[in-house]
Amino acid sequence: MIPFNKPFLTGKEAHYIYQAVYSGKLSGNGVFTKKCQKFFEEHYGFKKALMTTSCTDALEMAAILCDIRPGDEVIAPSYTFVSTVLAFVRQGAKIVFCDSCKENPNIDADRIEALITDKTKVIIPVHYAGVACDMDKIMDIANRHNLLVVEDAAQAIDSYYKGRPLGSIGHLGCFSFHETKNIIAGEGGLLTINDDRFIRRSEIIWEKGTNRSEFFRGEVNKYGWVDTGSSFLPSELISAFLWAQIENMDMIQTRRKEIWEQYYQGLKPMADKGYFQLPDIPEYATNNAHMFYIVCRTLEERTALIKHLKENEILSVFHYLSLHKSGFYTSHSDVRPDTCQGLETIQMKNFDGSVTDETQVVGLDLPNCDRFADCLLRLPLYYELTNEEVMKITKELNIFYSPNFIK
């Protein structure tokens, strides 16, 4: 069976964890944490980088730093992972979902401005598959309306917008080192802070609401409770693992890009015939080979293709169910913005002739998002995937789309 994902180990992970274990410092903000953060700051030009235990946690920190309060509105794509909006919901925000572009699942920057009200505080672009959103447009809208931008760069390590590293453009950026991402630590994340206003507070929130970081640097002679916060910093073991991956990032990225290119060239003849769509990389964006996906013509065809691939020992997966149609979102009036949707009560006739009231969502039309939710299919992509395996997957797609194949 060709799995969908296989976490890649460079060979040095256990060695660095061993070093961390026997250094006598296991908790956070030690040698390996600092090495990782320094690498990210120097290599990508983030003003400050703080390791976190996940991207979800980095987003939690971002929601606190943006000072989100009940009633505030946040604009995000609906075609994304739950974590993108979860922390903002916890702070009491109403999420206003914006549709994806027609060509790719990123937020359609041309539709954002119409969703802004005097309660809007934050825009969260998600760089889907590591491909940049239209950041000039988004930053321009944010600046004109005095909004903050938090980049969900979970999939976007080592990817660029017009030469600028993703995660360095918005006020804050959030990365993931989950085992399904390009460089991994099991679970792990990074918050990047690009606006001076947030730098001091970010360290305090990171360290359980205390100014312990300043104390360790000798800037204050005692530390105490000064703000809200949580324990967002990971143990040294996580950063030790990640350090082995960082050291080999170029090698990992080179191989992932080769695999991506092989898929693209192999599948292009079929895409040219209109059987499916290949990933769209706008001119302003780079490809960090986080993901290879195709967009099928219909949900039924995608379901049949997944089945065909599985019967031939290939695991492919689809994702995201549109967040605006999720059970949580549609049932919680406190997270549902009135600006964006309403609920309508309709009378449902039962089999026995009786009538019950049923509530359904109306007025929320995100057609591009729904299309990607129904039709996008991810193919296996991981460091150890061989050329032969990519050829086998391409061959099975060819068989599936040949005119005499019975679906």
Ligand SMILES: *Cc1c(COP(=O)(O)O)cnc(C)c1O
């Ligand atoms: C993976 C992912 C996350 C969550 O990352 P964790 O590190 O698992 O918390 C958030 N947003 C997007 C777009 C992701 O792909």
